[in-house]
Amino acid sequence: MIEAQSLTKRYGAKTAVNNIDFTVRPGQVTGFLGPNGAGKSTTMRMILGLDRPSGGFVRVNGKAYARHHAPLRQVGALLDAKAVHPGRSARNHLLAVAATHRIGAKRVDEVIGLTGLESVARKRVGGFSLGMGQRLGLAVALLGDPATLILDEPVNGLDPDGVVWLRRFARSLAAEGRTVFLSSHLMSEMAQTADHVIILGRGRIVADAPVSEILAGADGDSVRVRTPQVEHLTRLLEAEGATVSRAEPDLVSVKNLAASRIAEVAAGAGVVVYELTPATRSLEEAYLALTRDDVEYRTTQTSPEVNR
Incomplete structure (x- = not known):
């Protein structure tokens, strides 16, 4: 579990997390x-003790991250998959990280299998694609079999x-009872993966609710109705x-009217739909509706001009 209370981070006059x-x-x-610029990365860094809060606190599994004697066994994190020596093989990188927590080679081979790295485990990381680097970063996060993943x-x-x-x-990790906290800019993927979302805007929380609740409360649900008798049906509706x-x-x-009721009204009046x-x-x-006033970087042109 991750718990934050009054968590704040300032950089000089700028408040990144409020x-x-x-x-x-x-x-x-x-x-x-x-x-971008909402404070997500800063918040994640504070959770992992990489940035010190200016105010408030954040705990992981009941303690500040730095107070865990074996943090890799408590929290697995993937923040920068490129932070790996390019001359090492994937397996040797995992063995080096595992050694810091007295984790054996058997677990290293297990996470290699879990993340689909078997065919490249002995290859140098410098030749990895971005996707394979992400898999290696996830393998590192899983090494300590942690209860919480960021x-x-x-x-x-x-x-x-x-x-x-x-x-x-x-989703399988969450089903095992683990805490899974992930950021993404891919909304379609998040809609299929997340049960709950926390949305930041300019360092403040603008939403903290189950995905189903966010969707149910979104203004704008409507029903498309196609009919040759538009004026008549409009008056009825x-x-x-x-x-x-x-x-x-x-x-x-x-x-403001359910599809079932629209169908009943149209059928009752003999309107073809x-x-x-x-x-x-x-x-x-x-998401766009919730954050429309919190975008720090926005374009000023609707379409680029092309010099011919």
């Missing part, structure tokens, strides 16, 4: 989201098969309290 409270619980995958952009560089593998692997907007000559978007499609907001759309 008095945040959150709990990352075992048995589920918790996603950590936010725009993974920063773990799917970066993975091919589609690797992304699916990591998704299933993260507005009488039911719906908000109807025309999208195309024969297509309307209906809010060619399409009736609920359009639920995605996690990406909900």
Whole structure:
């Protein structure tokens, strides 16, 4: 479990993380989201004792990270998969890290198997692709068989098969009762992986809830209705309290009325309907709505000019 209370980090006049409270619980995958500059990396570094908080505190499994006598057995972290000597083989790198905690070669070979590194275990890391480097970083995180895993952009560089593998692997780790805390900018992947999300914006928490709750509370769910009798159906639906907007000559978007009720109204009035499609907001759309005022870096042009 990860617990933060009044966690704050300042760099001179800039406040990167501003008095945040959150709990990352075992048995589920918790996603950590936010725009660039929101404070995600700083928060992860404070969890791992790499940055000292300016205020508040954060504990992992009941203690500050630095107070654990064998932290690798408590917390596995993947923050920078490239922080490896390029001349070492993957297995020798894992053996070197394992030696710091008296972890044997048997466990090294186990994590090599878990992360799919068998065919490259004795090759130099300098020749690894970004995806294979990510797998090696995950193997390091798993060495101590920790109760808590902190993974920063773990799917970066993975091919589609690797992304699916990591998704299933993260969920299997949570199913074992571990705490899994991961950040990603891939909203579609996070929607399929995370049970719960914490969203940061400009150093503050803007959402901390189950994914299902974030989606259910997202303003904008609607129903697409296609009919040749647009005007007639619009009047009927507005009488039911719906908000109807025309999208195309024969297509309307209906809010504040369930698809089942729209169908009942249309059938009762003898209105022909060619399409009736609920359009639920995605996690990406909900995320963008929640963070629209917290984006530190935004483009000013809608389309680039091309010199011919």
